[in-house]
Amino acid sequence: MSIYPPISPLQRSTLMDVLRLRLASLEQQSDTQLEDLTQAQHAYKTMQQDMHEAPLHSGDEEVEDAVADIDSREFSAITQALLRIHGPDYGLCVDCHLAIAFERLQLEPQALRCTACQALHERTH
Ligand SMILES: [Zn+2]
Known part of the structure; x- marks a missing residue:
């Protein structure tokens, strides 16, 4: 396990740009609902289900609900990060x-967490 230096002001401003771009693209996505995005999120959901050993099959409505849920969670995570x-x-x-x-x-x-703590968090939550 390595210890990293705190981020520099330049790195901070780079990350702010990344966050702003993500936020802008999330806003665009909620307007247009691009199909490849939905597929990516479906894959993400399937992955999450794998981790929780839940059944893989689900109806379209459930997928849409989950997509909306992921959208809003990511949206709020990004606005909070900003x-x-x-x-x-x-x-x-x-x-x-x-x-x-x-x-x-x-x-x-x-x-919110380093790689090691995130892995631990995902195993225990
Ligand atoms: Zn940590």
Whole structure:
């Protein structure tokens, strides 16, 4: 396990751009409901179901509900990250309080946990 340096002001502004782009694309998606997005989210949902050992089959309505749910959860995670990004706790893991790797934040700027704690969290929740 490595310890990463806290993010620099330049990295912070890079992540702000990533968050703003994500937010803009989420807003666009909710307008247009692109089909490939829906498929991606269906795949995501299937993956989540795998992890919870739930049945894979589900009706279209359930899929749509789940897609809407994922959308709004990601939306709120991103808006909260945009609020947190100026605070001293942004980029620090909420569980172990170590800095989260910049590479991870670039992929998931709304991440609250470092890779290790996230894996643990997903196993136990
Ligand atoms: Zn951690």
